[in-house]
Amino acid sequence: MSGYLTGVLVVLAFNVMAAYAVYLPLAAGQLNLGIAGFMAIGAYASAFLTNEYAWPMWAAIPVGSALAGLTGLVIGIPVLRTHGIYLAMATFALGQVISAIFLNLEVVGGAAGYPVSDYVGPNGVFLAAAGVVVLMLYLSRTRFALYLTAVKSDPTVADLLGVSVRGIQVAAFALGAAVAGFGGAFYAHHYNFVEAQHFNVLLSVFTVLYVLFGGTQTVWGPLVGAAFFTLAPELLRASDQWRYALFAIFIIVFMAIRPEGLVTTSLLRFRRRKNTDGAAAASSEAA
Amino acid sequence: MTAALSIQGLTKSFAGVRAIRDLSFEVPKGVTTALIGPNGAGKTTVFNLVSGVYGVDAGTITVNGVDVTHMPSRKRIGTGIARSFQNIRLMAHLTVLENMLVGQHVRNASLGALLTPYRLFPNHRWKVEAREALAESGLEAWADETVGALPYGVRKRIDLVRATLAGASLLMLDEPAAGLNPSETNALREHLKVLMGKGITLLVVEHDMHFVNSICQNVVVLNFGEKIAEGPLSKVRQDQKVREAYIGSEEA
Numbered sequence: 001m002s003g004y005l006t007g008v009l010v011v012l013a014f015n016v017m018a019a020y021a022v023y024l025p026l027a028a029g030q031l032n033l034g035i036a037g038f039m040a041i042g043a044y045a046s047a048f049l050t051n052e053y054a055w056p057m058w059a060a061i062p063v064g065s066a067l068a069g070l071t072g073l074v075i076g077i078p079v080l081r082t083h084g085i086y087l088a089m090a091t092f093a094l095g096q097v098i099s100a101i102f103l104n105l106e107v108v109g110g111a112a113g114y115p116v117s118d119y120v121g122p123n124g125v126f127l128a129a130a131g132v133v134v135l136m137l138y139l140s141r142t143r144f145a146l147y148l149t150a151v152k153s154d155p156t157v158a159d160l161l162g163v164s165v166r167g168i169q170v171a172a173f174a175l176g177a178a179v180a181g182f183g184g185a186f187y188a189h190h191y192n193f194v195e196a197q198h199f200n201v202l203l204s205v206f207t208v209l210y211v212l213f214g215g216t217q218t219v220w221g222p223l224v225g226a227a228f229f230t231l232a233p234e235l236l237r238a239s240d241q242w243r244y245a246l247f248a249i250f251i252i253v254f255m256a257i258r259p260e261g262l263v264t265t266s267l268l269r270f271r272r273r274k275n276t277d278g279a280a281a282a283s284s285e286a287a
Numbered sequence: 288m289t290a291a292l293s294i295q296g297l298t299k300s301f302a303g304v305r306a307i308r309d310l311s312f313e314v315p316k317g318v319t320t321a322l323i324g325p326n327g328a329g330k331t332t333v334f335n336l337v338s339g340v341y342g343v344d345a346g347t348i349t350v351n352g353v354d355v356t357h358m359p360s361r362k363r364i365g366t367g368i369a370r371s372f373q374n375i376r377l378m379a380h381l382t383v384l385e386n387m388l389v390g391q392h393v394r395n396a397s398l399g400a401l402l403t404p405y406r407l408f409p410n411h412r413w414k415v416e417a418r419e420a421l422a423e424s425g426l427e428a429w430a431d432e433t434v435g436a437l438p439y440g441v442r443k444r445i446d447l448v449r450a451t452l453a454g455a456s457l458l459m460l461d462e463p464a465a466g467l468n469p470s471e472t473n474a475l476r477e478h479l480k481v482l483m484g485k486g487i488t489l490l491v492v493e494h495d496m497h498f499v500n501s502i503c504q505n506v507v508v509l510n511f512g513e514k515i516a517e518g519p520l521s522k523v524r525q526d527q528k529v530r531e532a533y534i535g536s537e538e539a
Contacts, residue, residue, distance in 0.1 A: 141404035
């Protein structure tokens with residue numbers, strides 16, 4: 001594999017992890033615009049533990065992820081009392097605050113950034129992203145995923161049927177934060193350098209865009225959205241400086257045509273039905 | 288025998304307006320009861336108070352002998368109470384079967400159940416149970432359809448099956464027959480009779496008096512948030528206050 005291709009795929013792997021971090025709360029109807037902040041927590045925590053306490057990377061990364069998740073849990077409880085645009089504002093501010101704290105924290109290099117000692121290669125990053133996808137696929141087969149949609153669809157009825165709406169929302173938010181922290185920790189160890197400026201609002205907003213573009217109705221949406229957002233600008237590279245303009249126009253047109261995202265439940269159901277019809281036709285022909 | 292539902296001295300105001308005033312009545316087990324009254328009498332408010340959507344100002348609500356007055360709304364289903372809404376509230380993006388699975392939640396509320404990958408197993412017992420419940424009501428053909436696309440009458444009945452899957456022993460139905468055509472109303476009536484046969488007690492808000500007459504043994508009449516009459520429909524119909532409330536005092 002060429003160095004260029006590997007580089008692109010590594011970026012894709014990070015984008016996939018970030019996309020699922022946003023997807024989880026979004027599936028329950030909650031927009032987290034501060035995902036970069038949780039990635040920063042995972043990145044800095046894991047970097048700090050390996051640099052200062054000589055922890056092995058494989059222990060530091062899960063701890064970084066857990067710390068991000070714990071922060072999501074503690075902050076999610078009060079923040080998730082807000083709804084809609086106010087929740088978006090609150091999480092937006094939260095991401096900024098976390099990033100600003102690291103920017104001013106001299107113990108992790110402050111504005112100069114923080115070099116990280118242990119290195120994880122591209123295969124490690126691919127494996128991490130694959131692990132996140134498998135976890136999400138697993139969750140999508142459980143009642144947890146069902147309740148995410150139920151809570152988004154009608155919180156009052158979900159509540160009256162005994163589902164803990166707040167519990168599901170906080171769990172999705174915290175789990176999303178943990179996934180973000182997991183991705184952030186791998187980011188730190190792959191690039192061997194973290195700086196607070198990387199975890200900015202653009203990163204959060206772009207990640208939300210991947211997910212909305214791919215669609216929040218199915219577990220495949222974030223994967224497709226992240227892949228599209230990572231690969232399309234690369235494919236348009238031939239057009240040089242116009243590629244981002246072309247890409248932006250394409251997104252606007254596409255969202256106008258398919259506002260519910262690229263991958264939807266009806267699309268998957270249609271495909272499944274077509275397959276079974278095809279199989280039925282084939283078997284009747286055979287008979 | 289404890290009543291399925293017992294309401295004592297229930298009072299609720301909204302911005303100084305008394306919506307429910309000192310309301311007391313009981314729904315004995317197995318006695319299908321109708322809550323009737325003119326528009327704005329407070330019928331739906333009673334449902335919202337009993338299910339916990341609103342908090343009460345005063346009074347007590349007891350379901351199957353358990354005081355639920357200050358119980359969080361999501362815990363009340365555990366006492367055996369479930370409700371339907373005037374405008375049907377199914378999760379529109381989920382399939383009929385998935386709506387049934389949400390209905391089963393209260394009986395499968397453990398962390399283990401939450402994380403069981405049931406969708407990997409085509410014949411998981413939750414799905415089998417939900418399909419059986421749908422089949423019992425002749426609704427199995429709709430199981431894999433997305434709820435949002437279904438006819439109104441079918442959605443109403445799916446709402447009922449979901450409530451029974453929650454293990455409800457007291458079912459509060461808010462205008463179940465509203466907007467149904469005669470054949471859908473008949474299907475609903477048969478469905479409700481099956482539920483009654485299973486020992487489920489019904490409390491019904493309904494404007495269609497033929498429908499009320501055909502399934503209810505007892506009627507509670509509300510007007511301006513107060514109980515003005517109670518008893519069998521034939522007797523309540525003769526009540527002077529009830530006639531005034533419905534027809535207007537000038538004709539009385």
